[in-house]
Amino acid sequence: MQPEIVLITGMSGSGKSVALHALEDAGFYCVDNLPPELLLEFVKLEQTRGAGKVAIAMDVRSAKSLPVVPQYLATLRQHGVRIKSLFLDAATDTLVRRYSETRRRHPLSQADMLNQQRALFEAIELERELLSELRERAHVIDTSAIRSSQLQGYIKSLVAAPGNQLTLVFESFAFKRGIPLDADYVFDVRMLPNPHYEADLRDLTGRDEPVAEFLRQSRDVAQMFSHIEKFLSHWLDLLARDHRSYVTVGIGCTGGQHRSVYLVEALATHFGRRWTTLKRHRELDGRSALQGLTSVTKFGSTIL
Template identity: 80%
Template sequence: MKLEIVLITGMSGSGKSVALHALEDAGYYCVDNLPPELLLNFVKLEQTQGAKKVAIAMDVRSATALPLVPQHLETLRKQGVHIKSLFLDSATDTLVRRYSETRRKHPLSRSERTDQQHALVEAIELERELLADLREKAHVLDTSFIRASQLQGYIKSLIAAPEAQLTLVFESFAFKRGIPVDADFVFDVRMLPNPHYEPDLRPLTGRDDAVAAFLRQSPDVAQMFNDIEKFLTHWLEPLARDHRSYVTVGIGCTGGQHRSVYLVEQLAATFSKRWVTLKRHRELDARGDLPPISGGATVF
């Protein structure tokens, strides 16, 4: 069995520690904040010890050496090491709120300015610039509006997906809570008939038969499905040839409960016949009693 490595990078405060805990629960040997200069030697050591599953987190504290990472990953792939690279991201205002809640200092924040929030925003934007190359080459997960339990579930589903050239992720969401920053394509379905205005359907979701039956009656819903299916069918093959590992398709409606959920379910069922396909329902998955990811120690 080849060595499997999951590399976790991303914005400070986006949930890397939560992701590592999920991987540890899944049987991975986890290392936090490994300096990029040590990556090749560390992997060699793990191979000599017979390791099979390793998870490594790197962040902006190793900023000067981060440009080494893509080259090192390519070297490891040529050696037969299977690598999944995940980048955790969050909206700037979410990161500012998390830092404000815990009063922790951003790793790039060295300013003594009295306007601490402005200094924090500057540090976050600098971090985005420094991590841009890693983000470009990884599968991005937006943690802006999700709970720790959701992130753990997403991580486990991604690592459980069979090795393939491309994994397709369909994600429903509510526009009123913002567009997922991890989406490669976004489709707006708010113009479709809304089950919310049907009293019997309002408490249900797009996964319920009654809502599905209501939406199937609409020619516009069928046309939207066909248009999205046609677009993706045309472009997924070129994306796979371009060596994309993941493609995330966001389907958004007003509340993220009915129309977007229904279309995600239908599209996932259709495309699973050709591609490795995962589903996420951001607003539905967020329901529950567990707290959202916050700026506490578990997210750094």
């Protein structure tokens, strides 16, 4: 039996431990900080044990060995092992804040030959450089503006998606909170009619029928949907032939509540007739997570 392997890599402080906990809850056998040199032997061992689902975390603590990981992954795939590679990322200022809040030391902030501490910012940029090839070959999840409960939900939905076909991820977001780092394509829909200025619609979201009906009546909204649909339809087959596992499409408006949410819902429904699709609403999901907490803790304070 070939095990299903989920490889978790990413920036220090981006939430890898949260991701592993989510995978453990989903029934995966999880191993943190496995040295890359042991990857092939470890998978072989799990095959003999008949393991079904295995999650492995690797990071910059194994910096010297990271360049061999893509070669090992290619070898495993050639032998029929199913592998999903996920890379957790976050904006540099977010990572700096998280380390400052927790007072933890970055794994690359060691004393150099001059016995000086490398600045945290420089350590993070060096880590980006060392992990760049792994990031390029993985599905990226931007954790800058999400909470741990959101990340857990995203991870579980990604690993549940079929591994033998392209998965489309549609994500709504607010431009005022930044563009998601994980988006392969970003569409700006701030020029469309805004339900925020309608008193009866202001407190609703793009998932509510009154807002959807308001936007369906707009010729501009229909044209925006048509343009995005035609662009993606033209390129998705080529992306699938290029062995892409995931394509993330960001739809952004001012507040991430009405227009972008409506278009994500509509596009996911349309493309779901042929492709595996997932939906994320960064701002709405974050609001729901807050409502479910008895004491509010920022994601950045809990993931290191």
